[in-house]
């Protein structure tokens with residue numbers, strides 16, 4: 442499984458060389474998009490990824506540091522299909538998003554831009570309820586509600602973590618979580634990599650939590666101010682606990698699992 446890290450910043454103030462959260466899984470020649478922070482499609486395109494290969498988009502929750510680049514992503518797919526006179530590989534791009542009102546807002550913006558956003562492809566938005574949200578012969582994506590966004594007991598969950606299975610590998614993406622213990626059950630089956638946010642947690646706490654769990658690689662994403670202030674010092678702390686099985690991801694990083 443190949444991962445492309447597009448953005449690694451949490452929703453704090455803008456930081457040099459780091460955009461908001463987004464990464465891509467390449468599987469079976471398709472691109473599967475996880476979160477869509479600012480500039481994600483710019484970064485992917487300039488890394489050499491073909492946006493016309495986007496198959497599905499999965500949003501963990503609809504805070505701006507996770508969806509700010511969604512409009513540009515879809516606009517760039519349309520633009521590329523016009524400039525290259527080429528069609529997206531999928532006529533229907535499926536968008537899995539916890540809050541459909543957020544999608545309606547983006548749709549309104551897009552429909553009031555160039556050409557009324559008339560496309561040769563369709564975007565089908567679907568709410569996420571938890572459980573298996575997507576599965577084909579190349580990839581399986583399962584969503585787990587988390588407590589990052591508190592909702593009333595009778596309201597649908599608004600924030601999710603994801604388990605991504607492809608090519609015999611398993612990746613867990615925390616999304617944003619209220620407490621890292623929320624991930625205990627999800628990682629208990631083991632994973633090749635955990636992409637863990639540190640916007641709301643301390644690096645040392647995360648490493649001590651992960652130490653005796655069946656997590657093959659602990660990859661930090663969605664960095665908060667602690668890591669951004671001195672990422673080398675944080676990496677030294679992390680590797681002091683977990684050795685080489687941990688890394689602090691940066692924008693434009695490619696990871697082969």
Ligand SMILES: [Zn+2]
Pocket residue numbers: 451452504506507617640663
């Ligand atoms: Zn966030």
